[in-house]
Amino acid sequence: MPLSATGKAAVFAQETGEAFFKLLTIDHDLLATPLRFVDREIGLVSAGNTYIGSAFEIDLPDDGPDGLPTVQLGIDNVDRQIVDTLRTLQAPFTARLDVVREADPDTIEASTPVMTALKADYDVLRVTANLGFEGLLNEPFPGDSFTPASHPGLF
Numbered sequence: 001m002p003l004s005a006t007g008k009a010a011v012f013a014q015e016t017g018e019a020f021f022k023l024l025t026i027d028h029d030l031l032a033t034p035l036r037f038v039d040r041e042i043g044l045v046s047a048g049n050t051y052i053g054s055a056f057e058i059d060l061p062d063d064g065p066d067g068l069p070t071v072q073l074g075i076d077n078v079d080r081q082i083v084d085t086l087r088t089l090q091a092p093f094t095a096r097l098d099v100v101r102e103a104d105p106d107t108i109e110a111s112t113p114v115m116t117a118l119k120a121d122y123d124v125l126r127v128t129a130n131l132g133f134e135g136l137l138n139e140p141f142p143g144d145s146f147t148p149a150s151h152p153g154l155f
Contacts, residue, residue, distance in 0.1 A: 007101060007109040019102040020109065022058065023051055024075070026082070028093040035085060037075065046098075046105040054078055058097055071115055071131040083122045092117040095131055 003011065010018035023046060027034040038044040038051035045051070055076045061069030073095065077083055086093070095117065099110040115131035122128070148155045 003109050004104075004107055006104070007107075010101065020099055021102060021105070022056075023098040023100060024056055024058075024073075025096045025098070026085075026093050027095075028085075028089050028091070030089055031085065035082065044100075044102075044105055046100055047108075068132060070118065071112075073127075073129045073131055075127050077122060077125055077127050082127045086120055086122060086127070093120075095129075 006018075010016040010020075021044060022039040023044070024037045024039070025034050026036075036049055036051040037054045037056055038046075039056055040053050042053045043051055044053070057072075057074045059072035059074075061071060075082060093116075095115050097112045097115075098108045100106075100108055113133055116134045118130045118132045120127065120129040144150065146154055
């Protein structure tokens with residue numbers, strides 16, 4: 001997903017007044033509404049969804065050729081909502097990370113594919129999870145089938 005023109009200008013500027021925020025969405029079939037968090041002290045509304053202000057870290061994988069990439073997620077267990085939710089889930093949850101600008105939180109500047117929790121641990125203070133891209137190897141390559149109906153110029 002390409003950055004918006006304003007987002008590009010802010011990223012490439014030597015100095016900028018733009019603030020970028022990470023939005024974390026945790027979802028599962030058993031959840032009535034996804035858990036939504038923004039990496040700042042106060043909440044944020046983006047595209048009509050309310051994100052709770054909470055500190056979290058995402059360690060993105062290296063861009064290496066070895067194995068499937070995994071993402072490390074760590075989020076503060078401030079209101080115990082996450083732990084209570086994890087205890088009720090039977091299957092792994094999914095997570096997505098989006099980046100928005102404070103000036104225009106409805107425009108997603110960058111996004112990850114949906115990630116699946118491979119392992120999750122928690123204690124009184126913190127929830128940690130290893131996230132992976134399970135369906136990544138199941139995607140067709142190339143994305144299109146080259147048939148006479150879809151690409152007549154090849155035949």
